[in-house]
Amino acid sequence: MSGAEIVLEVSGVSRTYTDDKGNVVEALRDVSLSVQKGEFVSIIGSSGCGKTTLLRLIGGLDKPEAGALTLGGREILDADPSRGYVVQQGALFPWLTVYDNIAFGLRARGVYKENKALIPRYIGLIGLEGFERAFPHQISGGMAQRVAIARALINSPEVLLLDEPMGALDSFTRADIQDKLLELRRERGATMILVTHDADEAIYLSDRIVIMTPRPGKISEIMEIKIPRPRHRGGAEFLGIRRQILEKLHLASAQPQPEYTI
Amino acid sequence: MNERKNISNTRLALAAVLTAGGFAAAAAVNLLVPQAADVQINSYTVGSVTLDINGAYRLVLLALILLYLIGAAAAFFKTERRAKFAAKAPFRAVLGCALGAWDVLGTKYLLLPQPFFPGPARIIEAFLAEGGYIGKNTLYSLRLFAAGFILGVLLGVGTGILIGWFPKVYYWVYPILKITGVIPAVAWMPFALTLFPTPFSAAAFLIVICAWFPVASLTAQGVSSVPRTQFEVARTLGANTACLVFHVAVPHAMPQIFTGITTANAFAFTTLVMAEMMGQPGGLGYYINASKVWSAYYKVFAAIIVMAAVFSLIMKVMSLIEGRVLRWRKGLVKR
Numbered sequence: 001m002s003g004a005e006i007v008l009e010v011s012g013v014s015r016t017y018t019d020d021k022g023n024v025v026e027a028l029r030d031v032s033l034s035v036q037k038g039e040f041v042s043i044i045g046s047s048g049c050g051k052t053t054l055l056r057l058i059g060g061l062d063k064p065e066a067g068a069l070t071l072g073g074r075e076i077l078d079a080d081p082s083r084g085y086v087v088q089q090g091a092l093f094p095w096l097t098v099y100d101n102i103a104f105g106l107r108a109r110g111v112y113k114e115n116k117a118l119i120p121r122y123i124g125l126i127g128l129e130g131f132e133r134a135f136p137h138q139i140s141g142g143m144a145q146r147v148a149i150a151r152a153l154i155n156s157p158e159v160l161l162l163d164e165p166m167g168a169l170d171s172f173t174r175a176d177i178q179d180k181l182l183e184l185r186r187e188r189g190a191t192m193i194l195v196t197h198d199a200d201e202a203i204y205l206s207d208r209i210v211i212m213t214p215r216p217g218k219i220s221e222i223m224e225i226k227i228p229r230p231r232h233r234g235g236a237e238f239l240g241i242r243r244q245i246l247e248k249l250h251l252a253s254a255q256p257q258p259e260y261t262i
Numbered sequence: 263m264n265e266r267k268n269i270s271n272t273r274l275a276l277a278a279v280l281t282a283g284g285f286a287a288a289a290a291v292n293l294l295v296p297q298a299a300d301v302q303i304n305s306y307t308v309g310s311v312t313l314d315i316n317g318a319y320r321l322v323l324l325a326l327i328l329l330y331l332i333g334a335a336a337a338f339f340k341t342e343r344r345a346k347f348a349a350k351a352p353f354r355a356v357l358g359c360a361l362g363a364w365d366v367l368g369t370k371y372l373l374l375p376q377p378f379f380p381g382p383a384r385i386i387e388a389f390l391a392e393g394g395y396i397g398k399n400t401l402y403s404l405r406l407f408a409a410g411f412i413l414g415v416l417l418g419v420g421t422g423i424l425i426g427w428f429p430k431v432y433y434w435v436y437p438i439l440k441i442t443g444v445i446p447a448v449a450w451m452p453f454a455l456t457l458f459p460t461p462f463s464a465a466a467f468l469i470v471i472c473a474w475f476p477v478a479s480l481t482a483q484g485v486s487s488v489p490r491t492q493f494e495v496a497r498t499l500g501a502n503t504a505c506l507v508f509h510v511a512v513p514h515a516m517p518q519i520f521t522g523i524t525t526a527n528a529f530a531f532t533t534l535v536m537a538e539m540m541g542q543p544g545g546l547g548y549y550i551n552a553s554k555v556w557s558a559y560y561k562v563f564a565a566i567i568v569m570a571a572v573f574s575l576i577m578k579v580m581s582l583i584e585g586r587v588l589r590w591r592k593g594l595v596k597r
């Protein structure tokens with residue numbers, strides 16, 4: 001991967017929140033990360049370690065208090081279609097059909113007419129032919145997440161941000177969507193950043209895994225996964241890495257917690 | 263898709279006979295029971311046909327019978343309608359019998375307090391005597407209703423969006439909305455009549471106000487309750503502010519907007535009739551008032567029947583539109 005073009009640069013980013021009781025939470029402290037074009041990066045860590053905060057900053061949905069984020073050398077100032085964003089649930093517009101949900105971005109950007117031939121192609125890519133006219137409540141959770149992914153990808157984002165998109169799905173549906181993501185990545189050469197708390201998922205999909213620890217939220221380690229694809233979840237190398245990650249996560253949460261509340 | 267109990271052909275036929283039987287009985291009563299009390303049975307010429315009011319009444323009963331038989335025939339071919347038709351048969355049969363009883367008490371023997379409770383044939387007489395005039399007043403009411411209601415809903419949705427979207431507008435306008443909401447719109451009548459050039463525009467204004475309130479407050483509620491992630495996802499898909507308002511917030515608020523419209527509809531009927539009774543040159547409310555002055559209560563009843571029919575039709579149309587617009591909602595979908 002050396003020499004590859006860097007798309008996304010997160011440098012020295014910090015973000016704190018004040019909760020309802022007036023306690024200051026350091027959601028992120030001095031986080032730095034570079035992502036290369038076409039790379040699949042997973043962010044793993046226990047709940048509350050700042051994964052969503054980091055993804056929202058990259059998405060331009062929130063602003064850092066310190067540090068900077070750049071996409072292709074330009075500072076990220078606001079949300080825009082160059083970074084697609086897929087969240088866990090409720091992400092589809094319930095009043096739009098599958099077709100219209102996928103078309104939303106094209107229409108919002110005013111490029112629907114010239115690009116509408118893309119829509120059937122994406123519906124094909126996610127395997128939802130015949131469901132174009134269905135409303136979100138008429139399809140399964142797994143199908144809905146595939147629609148959400150297609151809806152983001154049709155804008156050809158430079159980076160696709162996925163915040164636990166499979167968190168609410170059963171394991172068969174998860175595996176199905178994981179393969180779909182890899183297929184879409186191969187096909188589209190898309191760069192993807194996935195937040196997950198499932199080590200298997202991270203190892204199966206990623207080129208690199210970012211391990212985060214909470215209070216303050218920071219990156220404790222970045223692991224490069226060099227297992228050749230297609231990967232087998234039962235392979236010795238796979239299981240070895242899995243053990244390493246779990247130990248690190250366990251270690252991270254077993255460490256004595258310093259007091260950060262003021 | 264609950265499994266409905268199937269209605270056999272025999273049961274459907276029985277239901278049809280029961281339904282038609284009630285009205286046929288009413289017609290038989292009208293034909294066979296002698297006219298005991300001293301009631302003038304007038305005759306009217308409509309086109310080339312001359313009918314007395316009893317004849318017209320029986321014609322109406324015949325029309326009802328034919329209508330329900332057509333309904334039965336439709337149910338014969340559409341399985342899902344069978345149960346509904348069969349379930350309504352007893353009610354309709356009793357309705358027919360009640361008409362017969364009313365005819366005996368109200369026309370044949372004149373046992374009901376007069377002139378307040380005329381028989382069914384006399385009410386039909388109102389349509390024979392001045393059907394055109396009733397039609398004209400109905401049109402006046404419809405025009406007034408349409409003008410006030412459509413404008414009120416549009417204004418309500420507009421202000422609702424502003425209130426729901428801009429906290430500043432909420433701060434300044436919402437209290438005003440809440441206050442006007444509790445005041446019955448007709449209370450403004452004296453002002454409306456002086457401020458507006460014509461009685462029509464004054465009454466339309468009152469209907470606008472009464473429709474505006476529920477639509478605006480429910481639209482505001484819907485617009486301000488959009489989950490944050492929906493806006494965020496829309497922004498990452500390239501939505502600008504106008505797109506967020508009209509393609510995320512408004513569709514999200516649609517169920518509430520329709521709740522507001524349904525409430526506004528009921529308010530508007532009330533305001534319409536009251537405004538018409540308080541000084542309009544036409545309309546069903548005006549017609550009721552004018553007839554009352556002459557103690558022509560059979561005309562009052564005729565106007566009430568027209569109102570029931572017209573208002574139910576409007577409500578039906580509204581609910582059809584609502585079902586179509588909100589077909590994306592769970593539970594509202596029939597498959």
Ligand SMILES: Nc1ncnc2c1ncn2[C@@H]1O[C@H](COP(=O)(O)OP(=O)(O)O)[C@@H](O)[C@H]1O
Nearest residue numbers: 017018019025027047048049050051052053054
């Ligand atoms: N809007 C917010 N207001 C207050 N606290 C927040 C807010 N967003 C996140 N936090 C806090 O910041 C920390 C990191 O949150 P988050 O990024 O959502 O973690 P993760 O996604 O890893 O579970 C948590 O302790 C959370 O309570």
Ligand SMILES: [Mg+2]
Nearest residue numbers: 051052053163
């Ligand atoms: Mg999270």
